[in-house]
Amino acid sequence: MLPADKVEAIKNVRVWDGCKAFIEFSEKFYPSFIAFDIQPESAGQKLYYDASYGQDTSQHILGLFAVGVGTIPYAQLPESELIDFILSELDEQFDGKASKNYVKHIFQNWNEEPYALGAYVIDQEDWRRIRTLGESVEGKLHFAGDAYTTGEDWSSVHTAARSALRAVMELVG
Numbered sequence: 001m002l003p004a005d006k007v008e009a010i011k012n013v014r015v016w017d018g019c020k021a022f023i024e025f026s027e028k029f030y031p032s033f034i035a036f037d038i039q040p041e042s043a044g045q046k047l048y049y050d051a052s053y054g055q056d057t058s059q060h061i062l063g064l065f066a067v068g069v070g071t072i073p074y075a076q077l078p079e080s081e082l083i084d085f086i087l088s089e090l091d092e093q094f095d096g097k098a099s100k101n102y103v104k105h106i107f108q109n110w111n112e113e114p115y116a117l118g119a120y121v122i123d124q125e126d127w128r129r130i131r132t133l134g135e136s137v138e139g140k141l142h143f144a145g146d147a148y149t150t151g152e153d154w155s156s157v158h159t160a161a162r163s164a165l166r167a168v169m170e171l172v173g
Contacts, residue, residue, distance in 0.1 A: 002137060009132040013147065016044055016067035018110040018119020019074050021086060022051055025101040028060040029094050036070065042124045044068015048090075060101075062090075067119045075109050082107055120146065120155035127151035134163060142167040 002010075032053050036046040044067045051063035064086065066074060077085055083105050090098035110119045121130065131151030136142045144164040146155050153159050 005132050006135070006137060009129045013129055013133060014122045014125055015118040015147075016120055016122050017071040017075060018067040019064075019071050019108060020066075020110070021064040021074070021082075021105055021107040023062045023064070023083075023086065023090075023098075023105040024103040025060045025062065025098070026103055027097075027101050029097040029101060030062055030090070034093070038068070038070055042068075042122060044070040046070030068122070071109075071111070071119075074107070075111060079107070123155070125154070130154050134166075136167070136170055139170070142170055 028050070030048065030050065032050045034048040038044050038046060046066040047064075049063045049065065051061040052059055064074075073085065074082060083102075086105070087098045087102055110116050128151060130147065130149055134143055134148040134150055144160070144167040146157070146160040146163070148163045148167075149159050150163075150166070
């Protein structure tokens with residue numbers, strides 16, 4: 001049986017809904033980063049970013065990252081309407097260039113992923129709750145991942161890797 005504070009942390013940690021898309025275009029017409037203002041900040045995030053920036057590729061791929069309320073318009077649409085919505089959104093900003101240059105896309109709704117059922121722990125979560133999530137249980141049960149940290153930072157690939165390293169170090173002494 002898990003300690004009461006661990007159970008409380010698991011039950012009460014707040015996780016954003018989330019989705020991600022990668023859209024390939026035949027030419028680059030967009031900047032490296034487009035952020036949207038979501039207020040309050042604790043409600044979520046939405047941004048487009050050049051997913052091929054700094055990569056050795058000739059492909060032009062724009063990523064969409066949305067969590068919290070930023071996810072709502074995408075997660076509610078059927079797959080058949082999703083790319084039209086995204087292209088329309090981008091066409092408004094880039095004078096119709098998104099639709100003209102569209103090649104293909106991939107979309108992932110993290111809320112529907114059976115082992116995730118959401119995206120990331122919200123940025124405004126209590127650091128003490130995160131620390132409790134990351135603590136081992138009696139030195140026998142260890143936790144690793146983006147939400148299982150020391151409470152100093154969470155919700156990124158980098159923090160997940162550091163928490164895995166910490167768990168391994170605890171295992172080997």
